[in-house]
Amino acid sequence: MKESRWRIPRVLMVAAVAVGIAAGSYGVASAASGSGSSTTSSSTTAATAAPSTANAQPWGAQRSDETLLTGTTGDKVRELALAKVPGGTIVRVETDADGHSAYEAHMTDANGNPVTVYVDKSLNVVSVETGGPGDPGNHA
Numbered sequence: 001m002k003e004s005r006w007r008i009p010r011v012l013m014v015a016a017v018a019v020g021i022a023a024g025s026y027g028v029a030s031a032a033s034g035s036g037s038s039t040t041s042s043s044t045t046a047a048t049a050a051p052s053t054a055n056a057q058p059w060g061a062q063r064s065d066e067t068l069l070t071g072t073t074g075d076k077v078r079e080l081a082l083a084k085v086p087g088g089t090i091v092r093v094e095t096d097a098d099g100h101s102a103y104e105a106h107m108t109d110a111n112g113n114p115v116t117v118y119v120d121k122s123l124n125v126v127s128v129e130t131g132g133p134g135d136p137g138n139h140a
Helices: 002-033 037-049 071-084
Strands: 089-095 103-108 114-119 125-130
Touching (some): 071 089, 071 103, 071 125
Antiparallel strands (some): 089 103, 103 114
């Protein structure tokens, strides 16, 4: 009689342990293969957030106190920047909150080096800076 009293709790305990082992094994297998949706998005986000040094933008993301330029002004700033840096590639054009000028064009030169072209409100290039933030660069 005493043994039948422990039979149901023992069966439940064994079943719970088996379910726990199965779920844990599935989680480990999913993480290892990358088949789980949360694992895949985390891996993708990490890879996107930390690009290789060769592809990294030295300026980082757009600052909240600067606004992307569009329309005629954006087109003109792009045109002026590309004329100053032949073979360069525009990354973004935006207002300049640091006081160098009214607008700035973040770009890379033909060799992939960072360059910032500063343009005043009259749409004249006022300076060209090579190097990223914190890099003393060359001001031309």
